[in-house]
Amino acid sequence: MLPKEWHRSTLGEIARITSGGTPDRSKPEYWGGDIPWVTTGEIQFNTITDTGEKITAAGLQNSSAKLFPLGTLLMAMYGQGKTRGQVAKLGIEAATNQACAAILLNDNNDPDYFFQYLSSQYEEIRELGNAGTQKNLSGGILKGVLVPVPPYREQRRIAQVLTTWDQAIATAERLLANSQRCTRDLMASILSGRRRFREFTDKWRYVDLDAVFVRITRKNSTQNTNVLTISAEHGLISQRDYFNKSVASANLSGYTLLHRYDFAYNKSYSAGYPMGAIKPLLSYDAGVVSSLYLCFRMRSDVDADFDFFRHYFEAGLLDQEIEGIAQEGARNHGLLNVSVTDFFKLQLHIPTAPEQRRIAEAINVARADEARLKAQVQALRQEKAALMSQLLTGKRRVKLTVSETEVQA
Known part of the structure; x- marks a missing residue:
C-alpha cells in the first residue's frame, strides 16, 4: 500500500x-571527436562525467547515435555477468550505443529519485530479460516496469537523503581502497626485503621450499x-558455503585430508593469480581437497612463522619461481604443468x-585496519x-519544510 499522496505508474x-x-x-572521421559516447561497461550505478570513447558531430549525424541531456538515466540492456540492469545518470551531455536504454523523465519527476529506485530494483529488473542463451532487456520491457511515484518535492527530499548515504559510502570506499593499496605496498616492500626494520641486520637467505615445508x-x-575450494577472497572455503552445494565427486576417499594451518596450492591460473x-x-578444523592440489605444512623442527609465509604466498612472491618451472605451453584445462619435485625445490628468499614474526605482525595490523574499513563499508x-526499502515504498516518510509543503499542496 502506498501513501495516499503517492501513485503507482x-x-x-x-x-x-x-x-x-x-x-x-x-x-x-566518425571517431575521436569531442562528443562523449557511453557503452554498457560504463554504466555502474554511477554518475557519468566522462567516457572512454568519443565521437564526432559527423558520427552523431550519420548514425543511429543520439545525444542525450544531462540528467538522463541510462540502463544497460545487454551485457555479460552483472552488467545487464545496472543504472547510471548522465552528469554530462552524451551519446550512447544501442545496448544502453536512455530514460528521459517527464517534467515533475526527479532523476535522482528514480536513479535510486531503479538501482534498488536491479535484481528484479535484470530478471525481466527475454529468454534465450543470453537474456536481454528491451525498451518495451522497461516501459512496463512499475514504479512508485511520490509528489515531486518528496521525490527530491528522498533523493537527497539517499545521496547523503551514497556520499558516506563513497568516502568509506575511498578509505578502504587507500588502505588496501598501502597494505599491498607494505607487503611488497617488507616481504621482499627491500624495506627492513632497524633492529634486524642479518642477511636474508635462499632455501628450498622443502627445507621449511613437508x-x-x-x-x-x-x-x-x-570439500574445500580456493577462493581469492575467502581462501580455502567449503564448497557448500561458497557454491551452496558440493560439486565434488560422490567418492571422496581419494581426496587429500587437510587440517587447520595446512596449505594447498591450486595449479589453476585465475584472475589475480596467474601462477595459481x-x-x-x-x-x-579439517577438510578435503582434490588430489590435483599440492598440499603441504610447516615442518615441526623448523623455527618459522606461519603468518609470514601465508602473506609471502599471497603477495605472489613465488610466482616468478613457479613460472620458471611450468612448462611453456603445457597447460591442460587451465592447469599449470608443475611437477611435485620441481615445486618443492622452489627457492624461498x-x-x-x-x-619473520616482526614482518607478519606489521602486515597483520595493516590487514586488521583493512578488515575494519571493509566492515564499515558493508x-x-x-x-x-x-x-531505501522504507523510503522508496512510503513506509517511512521524509519531513518536508513548511515552504515545501505549501508548494506541494
Whole structure:
C-alpha cells in the first residue's frame, strides 16, 4: 500500500525510453571527436562525467547515435555477468550505443529519485530479460516496469537523503581502497626485503621450499565430507558455503585430508593469480581437497612463522619461481604443468624467524585496519538498503519544510 499522496505508474507513462547507436567503425572521421559516447561497461550505478570513447558531430549525424541531456538515466540492456540492469545518470551531455536504454523523465519527476529506485530494483529488473542463451532487456520491457511515484518535492527530499548515504559510502570506499593499496605496498616492500626494520641486520637467505615445508599426502581415511575450494577472497572455503552445494565427486576417499594451518596450492591460473593460488586452511578444523592440489605444512623442527609465509604466498612472491618451472605451453584445462619435485625445490628468499614474526605482525595490523574499513563499508551499504526499502515504498516518510509543503499542496 502506498501513501495516499503517492501513485503507482509504469516507467513508460512517466518517461520516454529510447536507445542510441554506434557510428560506423570503418569511418575514422566518425571517431575521436569531442562528443562523449557511453557503452554498457560504463554504466555502474554511477554518475557519468566522462567516457572512454568519443565521437564526432559527423558520427552523431550519420548514425543511429543520439545525444542525450544531462540528467538522463541510462540502463544497460545487454551485457555479460552483472552488467545487464545496472543504472547510471548522465552528469554530462552524451551519446550512447544501442545496448544502453536512455530514460528521459517527464517534467515533475526527479532523476535522482528514480536513479535510486531503479538501482534498488536491479535484481528484479535484470530478471525481466527475454529468454534465450543470453537474456536481454528491451525498451518495451522497461516501459512496463512499475514504479512508485511520490509528489515531486518528496521525490527530491528522498533523493537527497539517499545521496547523503551514497556520499558516506563513497568516502568509506575511498578509505578502504587507500588502505588496501598501502597494505599491498607494505607487503611488497617488507616481504621482499627491500624495506627492513632497524633492529634486524642479518642477511636474508635462499632455501628450498622443502627445507621449511613437508608435503601432505594423507588420504581421506576419516570420511570427511567438508570439500574445500580456493577462493581469492575467502581462501580455502567449503564448497557448500561458497557454491551452496558440493560439486565434488560422490567418492571422496581419494581426496587429500587437510587440517587447520595446512596449505594447498591450486595449479589453476585465475584472475589475480596467474601462477595459481596458495592458501592456508583457517576457517575449519579439517577438510578435503582434490588430489590435483599440492598440499603441504610447516615442518615441526623448523623455527618459522606461519603468518609470514601465508602473506609471502599471497603477495605472489613465488610466482616468478613457479613460472620458471611450468612448462611453456603445457597447460591442460587451465592447469599449470608443475611437477611435485620441481615445486618443492622452489627457492624461498627469507629472513630469520624473529624478523619473520616482526614482518607478519606489521602486515597483520595493516590487514586488521583493512578488515575494519571493509566492515564499515558493508555496514553502510546494509543500512542504506534498509532505509531505501522504507523510503522508496512510503513506509517511512521524509519531513518536508513548511515552504515545501505549501508548494506541494
